[in-house]
Each structure stands twice: as C-alpha cells, then as structure tokens.
Amino acid sequence: MAFVTQWYAPEPTTTPTWVARSLRRQGLRLDVLTGIPNYPTGKVPDGYSAWRRYTESHDGMRVHRTPLYPSHDQSALRRVANYASYATSSTVFGSSLLRSADVALVYSTPATAAVAGMAARMRWGVPYVLMVMDVWPDSVFATGFLAGGPARRIAEPPLTWFTNHTYRWADHVTATSPGMREALISRGVPADKVSVVYNWTDEKVMRPSEPDPTLRARLGLSADDFLLMYGGNHGAAQGLDVAVQAMHDLRDRPEIHLALVGGGIDKPVLRSLAARLGLPNVHFVDAVDAVHMPAVMAAADLQLVSLADQPLFRFTLPSKVQSIMSCGQPVLTCAPGDAAHVVREARCGLSAPPGDPHALAHAIRQAADLPRQHLREMGMAGRDYYLTHLGEQINAQRLADLVRDAAARRRRGRPGRPGGA
Structure with a gap:
C-alpha cells in the first residue's frame, strides 16, 4: 500500500509517523509518499533540497519525497503555494508508486494531500482510504486565513466543492471523533462510509510516571497546594485567557495555582493579563520535552x-486528551463538544463550558475540594478508558482492517463506488 502524507519524520508531526509504524506492526507492507521536510519553520534542513526527489529508508520503510515550495508562515499565498506544490508533485512523481499499490491511505491534513489519491483512483482504479484530521474549509477559516470579507466569499465555494469530492471518491473515510463523523455525515457522506478512528499517543512515553521532584x-x-496545569500551545484556539x-x-x-507549560503567540498576552489582574498564583513554565512531560x-x-x-x-478532540488519559491524570475540560464528552463518558474528570x-472557576473550586485520592482514581479511570477505546491497539487494528477491506474489494473487481457529499 501507499501512505500519502505531506508531513512525515523528521518533521515533528508525530501522528503520521505513528500511523505508518503501527500499520507495519499490523502486518501491512507500505511505502510512504511525502514531501521535503520543512514543517514547522518553513526551512528545509541540511541534506535536502526543496526541488529534488529523494528515496530513503525510515524505520524499515521506503520513504519517497517529492518537491514542494517550503513555507509555514502567516502568508496565505505562500501557504497555498506549499499545499499546491506538494499536491502536484506527489501526483506526478508518485505515479509509479500509486499505480502499483493495491490501496492508498491518505492522511488528509492539509486536504490537498488527497489530490494524489484522487488522481490514482481516476487513472488506475486504485482505491484510497481518507483519514480526515481536520474538516475543511472550516479549519482553514478558523486559523485566520481568509477569515472574512471578499477573500472568504471567493475561496469558500471551491474549497467546499473540492473537499466534498475528496470524500466522494474515497473508498472509506475515517474521522477522529464521533462529532467529526456526524459533521461529515451532515455534509452528505454516507454513514456506512465513515468510521471513527481515534488518534492515539506515544504509549511508550505517555504513561503513568512518578512526579517531577523539583517542579x-x-x-x-507546597505539597498541600492545589495545582492545575495546562501543557501545550498557547494560541488563540486554546482560549487560555479564560x-x-x-x-x-x-x-x-x-x-x-495554575501552571501554563509551553509557548505560543499568545504567551506574552497571557503574561500581561496575569500581571494586570495581579495574579501571583498563575505560573508560566517553558516548554518541556515530551519524554519529561509525564x-x-x-x-x-x-x-x-x-x-x-x-x-x-x-x-x-485535541490530542492532549489522549496523552493526559494515557498518563493516568484527571482532566478538567473547558471546551465544547467531543473533548468534554469523552471525559464525561470516561468519568475521568470535570467539565466547564468554553469561554x-x-x-x-467554579469547576476548579469543586476539584480542589475533592480528596486527592478521588482525583487519582479519576485519572486511572481515564487510563482504563484510553486503553479500551482510544489506544493504539484497537485503533490501529480498525484502520488496518479498513485498508485491507478496500484492497480486497479492488481484487474482487468491486471497488467502493464514489457516492455522497
């Protein structure tokens, strides 16, 4: 099979790398079709050229890299050039790999990564399974690109048309949460064509740990103080001012106390807000390497x-939900939809409405008044739920089965027909 993903190691986009490794462990033979490394800085590392093709070995898999325009800044025009150049080069230079594959698995972020899979489907009848990581065009506008005015009015119809066709031509579509599945169905994707495959975390790292003795x-x-912690990006999407x-x-x-661990464009704003409100109990901690985070x-x-x-x-469903639950930690969600739903279903924490x-503050008071043992029991309930519903073993198996089913239908001469959306 061919695994099509614009991002791949050594870029720090861990999910596609985990997907490839896990499918190998499920017994699937795969080649990776990806771009020249440049995420998240937009700079191509030493040893690569943005305009050359490469074939290399990574974790025992062949990785085929095709040229692209390197960029990951705030320019909408340069970001479009980055996405479009990979979509074009993977379609052209990845044709021999795709033509010989039984099936393609497309990691659809950005959604334009599906172009190579769609072309292979149309030209040679190669089915593809589409892993939807974020729903376009919603996520495009939510990030601030083309957020309003004439640019959005011009861009939204063709982006919606294109995205709907990526679903239509896919043999099967996966969503990362039940809410995303329902959103895709509401856009016309047949319900029997969409399955939930949760993103899992690095279970060798994200597991219960002894506390950092110095933090x-x-x-x-003191040991008696109550510490609420947020770890991750400090950006507009996280709403940490709340x-x-x-x-x-x-x-x-x-x-x-509240500790905000990590960095991001909103960190200076949050520092200023805490200072203006006179909050000595809000602490800002530099980003921590993933291996030390548990x-x-x-x-x-x-x-x-x-x-x-x-x-x-x-x-x-933010990936930090899986990481926290895998580590056996209790959770407080201040978020809409699926994040709060999972925590309630797992009985591993508390929830407050977003914004x-x-x-x-009321939810934090409630948590601080609970016995510490009760919080620890919540954390372990979350880990049990993670292993049963969100973990690698069950979700990698589910994804491998979908890929095998698509390949089997092709061998029987009955590939899934485009439909819906």
Missing part, C-alpha cells in the same frame, strides 16, 4: 484542556 519547589508550592480570568475569581483561595504532569493535581468557543471545536471564566 513544585521551583514554583514555590483560565487566567478564572484565577481572578479564585483570589480567595490562595492555595489554588513526570511534569504527575506533579500537578489536575490537567486542563482548553479550547475557544468556536463551532469547529465542537467536533475536535466562561466564572463557570471554570
């Missing part, structure tokens, strides 16, 4: 998952 001391906290404002409501509880999380009492109150995020600092 609380560095923050000036968490800072919630701490303003908790000034009467000086033993409650111990850092274990030093806190509760992990925060925060998303802004936007329609797109109602069917978004409401007063409701979040």
